[in-house]
Amino acid sequence: MVAFYAIILLILATIVANTIYPYFPIIPNAFYQIFMGALLSLVPLYHHFVLEPEMFMLIIIAPLMFYDGQNANAHELRKNVGSIVSMAIVLAVLTVIGMGYLSHAILAGIPLALAFALAAIVTPTDAVAVSSITSNMAVPERVMGMLERESLFNDASGLVAFNLALAAFTTGQFSVGAGIKHFFVVFLGGLLIGLVLGIGAVIIRVYLVQSGKDSSSVIVPYDIMVPFLIYLAAEHLELSGILAVVAAGLIYSVSTNQLRLSSTQLQLVSRSTWSIFTNILNGFVFVLLGVSLPTVWVNIQQDHNKSLPHFLLLAVVLYLVMLALRYLWIRLDWALIHSQPTDRSHHALIGALSGVHGTITLAMAFSLPLTVNGAAFPFRNTMIFVAAVVIILSLLVPTLVLPFILPKKAAAVDPAAVAHERKSLVAYATKRLAQENPDNPAATQSVIEILNSQATGERPDKKKVRDLVNQATQVEVQTVQKLADDGIIPSGYASRYVRMLILKSQMSSHNPFVNLTVWARFVWHRLSFMLSRKWRRKKRIAEQQRRLQATPHSDRQERLQQQRIQQETGKLKRRPRRDPRHNQQKREVFLKIEDDIYTNIVDFLTRISTIDNQAEVNSVRNYYNARHRRFKTNTATNQNELFIQAFQYEYTYIRQQRTAGAIPKELADELYQQVSTDQMLYTQEIAGAD
Structure with missing residues (x-):
């Protein structure tokens, strides 16, 4: 029951943060989630909370990376292999080496191996956190693509370097040749096992669909289980589980045509389920960070109260040096994103500021062992504290700076225009429906009631x-x-x-x-x-x-x-009987x-x-429809034909408006998509009812 209550509270904190965010969108959602996590730490259940890194990586990171792989453009990845290698491997390794020596120089007494482990912790970037910060800003396409591709693979680089550094510290032995060999075995082996298991998962899924077992109760749970199983299999073979789930997600992305053989209803349910699932998991990451910070703060004060300014200084220096290194790397075009010379400085600044740290950094920090050789693990609280400060800085600085150097994101279609035209096409369809079906007012008004309720949420x-x-x-x-x-x-x-x-x-x-x-x-x-x-x-x-x-x-x-x-x-004595x-x-x-x-x-x-006055008219119409249904409980209706007729009227309205030049092509496409989605959902509902 304790685990159940813990999960419920995490979900509740995530929901509250997501509810507050739309009211004050100027502050990134990640900060609301961190704040809710800090409040959650006041609950006795979360006192002295310690994150289990293995469970964190398996339950949260694995499905998130699989989902990112699913939504990645395989063609773009093949075209930008050089950029991926440059940012996710070369820059990541150089950052670990440089930050390791710098940490060892600033923090007296920390072993060099642990300094490299700390550098590996703060190296990986998080594209999800970047998206949270820049959701209302127009990030250049070249830069955003680079950040997304980098975050898919540099997590594995950081994890492998982290494991090598820990092994060197615990054993006291380290070989450069053996370390490089181990790095490539874990890196390439994770990719290979992910590709193989991903192909197998796609084959099984296609077989289930073709054999008629394509119900959402079968396929959706199967898809959700795939990243967990692949991650466990790769980790069991001592390969990179992160890269394995990314590779499997890429196989799903490449196999889009085969996976589309399933029904439209299944595709919609699957897409919606994954969207909700990953949004909750992303929220968990920052809520857990907020829950963990008070415990880290208390521990660091108990261990080295007088050295706290040194730890803050180290975190600030590490962040600034990584910022400068990323800027130079992109400015000199070593990132291979091929920006125009006039845009290179601007893109370099955005790319440097957008090197946000989050999920993997948090997971690696808490995966530091509690003991080594029977004694307390040295500098554990210090390393966690430094990593937490780096995460906060990487979130805070771009939040304050990027709005001054990036324009606001311009929506392809004005939401207000979409809402207005949506009301107009529904009004047109309902009026035509009432005019063409005067002999069946009850069924017609029932359809009109549903159409109006979908058109406006006012x-x-x-x-x-x-x-x-x-x-x-x-x-x-x-x-x-x-x-x-x-x-x-x-x-x-x-x-x-x-x-x-x-x-x-x-x-x-x-x-x-x-x-x-x-x-x-x-x-x-x-x-x-x-x-x-x-x-x-x-x-x-x-x-x-x-x-x-x-x-x-x-x-x-x-x-x-x-x-x-x-x-x-x-x-x-006797009440007179009423005449029937x-x-x-x-x-x-x-x-x-x-x-x-x-x-x-x-x-x-x-x-x-x-x-x-659609909302008000629909409110009155709902009352009279409900009253009429009480009188006419056995009235037979033929709503299916009326719904199809209404959808055709909506298509007619869009076509007429587009032909007359009253609405732009982008707005017409958006309206077509909305009506098509409504029609698909209703058609699937009819099929399910039959």
């Missing part, structure tokens, strides 16, 4: 809704009056219906608590009247008998009084009233509906 204006309800009430009254005037329904029924309608309108116009009180008094009156009816009849009989005995009377008066007593007694024909007539009259009112209300709402 909350209806309460005042406008009340005004529309009052107008609709007038339509009801006029309809009932006409039915009575034409002799279609008895005037008594019309009067009863209008009184009920006016009472409902009066109640709805007051404070809800007052309405509740009025309704309670009305119900109590009816209940008390029904319960006291027998008692009141008995009381009247007793009073009549008393008067008969107390007052002088003639034989005729006595006979009449006895008849009255017998009549009251008869009412008391009367009940049936009453039901038929009210059904006729409901049908005519519903038809007129639909015409009224269709006539007054505009783009600006």
Whole structure:
């Protein structure tokens, strides 16, 4: 149960951070997640929290790297092999060597092997963190592509260098030749095992689809399990599990055509599942960093309180030197991204600032062993603290600097224009649907209700809704009056219906608590009247008998009084039975009233509906649709054909607007995509229902 509560709290912290971020998007989401993690550290469950690096790498890093590999462009990777080798291997190795000697020089007493381990920890970059920081900025395509390709492979470089440094420290032996050999075996071996297992995973997936076992309950769990199994297999063979899952993800990316053989519904479910899954895992990374920082801070103060400024200085120097090294590497075009000479300085500055550290750095820092040869591992808290400060600096500096050197990202299509045209095409489709299907208003309005709810997420204006309800009430009254005037329904029924309608309108116009009180008094009156009816009849009989005995009377008066007593007694003993024909007539009259009112209300709402009042009209329409369904519970509808007809009207609207030049091509493409997605989802829903 402890593990369950820990996971639930992590998910909750991630959700809260993701909820706050849209309100203040100027601050990157990663900082909200770190802050929520710091608050989470106050929970007793997370006191003295220690991250298990093996579980962190397996559960969080493996699926994230697999997903990145899936979404990587294999053609771009082949075309930029030189850039990948330059940034992810050559620059990474040189950074480890340079930062190792620098750390050893600044931090007196730290062994050189541990200095290299610290350098390996802070070397890998994180493209996910970069995306979080630059989500609202237009990063040059060449630079962003370089960062994404680099982060796919330099994690493995850092991990291999880290493991070599730890081995050298624990054994006291290190051979340059053996180290280089081990590096290439782990690096290339991880790629090879990932390619082989990735091909096998794709073959199995294609077989499942072709054999008819392509339900989302089979394929989606299978896809999610693949990165975990491949990572475990590579680590068992002492190869790079990170590179193995990246290679397997690339195989999935290359095999897109074969994987598209599955149904559209499966592809949509799979894509949505992976998107949600990876977003939560990315949130976990920074929430865990926030949870871990208080423990690191306490430990570092307990160990070396007087040396804390030296550790901060080391972290700042390491970050600045890595920043300068990245800048020079890209400025001299050793990164092989082939920027134009005029853009090279600008791209170098952006690429240097965007060397953000995150997931792998955090995982390697916490993977430092607690003990070595039976004693506490030296400088463990120091190395974790330095790594944490480097992560914070790499997030903070670009957050403050990049907005001044990068323009805001210009959306290909203005979201406001998309929303406006979306409302317009739905209004067009609903109006055409109502005009072309006058004989089946209930089914048509049910489809219109769904289309309108999908077109806008706005909350209806309460005042406008009340005004529309009052107008609709007038339509009801006029309809009932006409039915009575034409002799279609008895005037008594019309009067009863209008009184009920006016009472409902009066109640709805007051404070809800007052309405509740009025309704309670009305119900109590009816209940008390029904319960006291027998008692009141008995009381009247007793009073009549008393008067008969107390007052002088003639034989005729006595006979009449006895008849009255017998009549009251008869009412008391047996309630007269209602005529079934009367009940049936009453039901038929009210059904006729409901049908005519519903038809007129639909015409009224269709006539007054505009783009600006869609939310309010749909709110009133929903009420009348729900009421009509209660009267017409057995009405057969043919909504499938109506939905298909509505989608065709939406396509017609887009085509007409594009032909007339009223909307640009990009906006038309966006609208086509939205309507196509709606149609695919509805078609799949029909197939599932059948």
